[in-house]
Amino acid sequence: MIRLHTFAPFLGTPDASPFVVKAMLLLKLAGLDYEERRDNPLGAPRKLLPYIEDEGEVVPDSSLIRAHIEKKYGFDFDAHLGAERKALAWAVERMCEDHLYFALLHLRWMEPGNFDKGISMLFKGLPAPARPLVKRLLIRSNGRRLHGHGLGRLSEAERVQQACRDLESLAVLLGERPYFGGEQPCGADATVFGFVTGLITPPLSSPIIDAGRRHPKLVAYRDRINARYFPGAESG
Numbered sequence: 001m002i003r004l005h006t007f008a009p010f011l012g013t014p015d016a017s018p019f020v021v022k023a024m025l026l027l028k029l030a031g032l033d034y035e036e037r038r039d040n041p042l043g044a045p046r047k048l049l050p051y052i053e054d055e056g057e058v059v060p061d062s063s064l065i066r067a068h069i070e071k072k073y074g075f076d077f078d079a080h081l082g083a084e085r086k087a088l089a090w091a092v093e094r095m096c097e098d099h100l101y102f103a104l105l106h107l108r109w110m111e112p113g114n115f116d117k118g119i120s121m122l123f124k125g126l127p128a129p130a131r132p133l134v135k136r137l138l139i140r141s142n143g144r145r146l147h148g149h150g151l152g153r154l155s156e157a158e159r160v161q162q163a164c165r166d167l168e169s170l171a172v173l174l175g176e177r178p179y180f181g182g183e184q185p186c187g188a189d190a191t192v193f194g195f196v197t198g199l200i201t202p203p204l205s206s207p208i209i210d211a212g213r214r215h216p217k218l219v220a221y222r223d224r225i226n227a228r229y230f231p232g233a234e235s236g
C-alpha cells in the first residue's frame with residue numbers, strides 16, 4: 001500500500017501542510033488506498049513533506065506525486081477539462097503554491113499570537129529543553145524563505161491586499177461550480193482545497209483569514225470537500 005508521509009492533523013484540517021492535504025486528496029480522487037505515516041521533514045528526500053513510498057519507489061513533492069499517480073496508475077485527474085480550463089487550473093495551482101502559500105507561512109510563523117496558538121503545538125513531541133531552540137531556528141529559516149520569495153518584504157497592508165486578491169480570484173474562478181473542475185473535482189481542486197481549508201479553518205487571527213471566511217463560496221467549497229472526502233473534519 002502507498003505510504004504518505006505527513007505532519008499531523010492541524011486545528012480542524014487534515015494536516016498542517018496544505019501540500020500534504022493536496023497529496024491526500026489526490027490519492028483519494030484517484031481512488032488509491034494509502035496509509036499515513038506521521039513524520040518530520042528531516043528524513044524526507046528533499047527535506048520537505050509530503051512524500052510517498054510506493055512499492056519501494058520514493059516520490060517527493062506533491063506535484064511529482066500527482067505525476068506519479070497519473071503515470072503509474074493511468075489516472076487522469078483532468079480528463080473532463082478542456083484545454084483552457086486545464087491551463088487555468090495550472091495557473092491557479094501556481095498562485096496557491098507559489099504566492100498564497102507565503103502569506104499562509106507568514107501568518108502562521110511570523111505572527112507570534114498565531115504561532116503560539118498553532119504551529120507551536122506541532123513541537124509538543126520534542127523534548128521540552130530542545131523546543132525553544134528548534135522553534136527559533138525554524139522561525140528564522142522561514143523568515144529567510146519569506147524574504148527570498150519577496151512576500152516577506154511587503155508591508156502588512158501590501159501582503160494582506162495581495163493575499164486577499166488571491167482569495168477573491170479563487171472565489172471568482174470557482175463561480176457557481178461545486179468544484180474547480182466543474183461537477184466533478186479535477187487535480188487543481190486538491191491544491192485549492194489544501195489552501196482554502198488551511199487558511200479559513202484553523203482559529204487563528206488575520207485579516208487574510210477574515211477575508212477568506214467572508215467568501216461564502218469558499219466556505220461552502222471547503223465544507224463540500226470535507227463532507228465528501230474528509231468526513232469527520234471540523235468546519236471551524
Ligand SMILES: N[C@@H](CCC(=O)N[C@@H](CS)C(=O)NCC(=O)O)C(=O)O
Nearest residue numbers: 017018019041048049050061062063
Ligand atoms: N513543492 C513542495 C512543497 C512542500 C513544502 O513546502 N512543505 C513544507 C510544509 S508546508 C515543509 O515540509 N517544510 C519543511 C521545512 O521548510 O523545513 C510540494 O509540493 O510538496
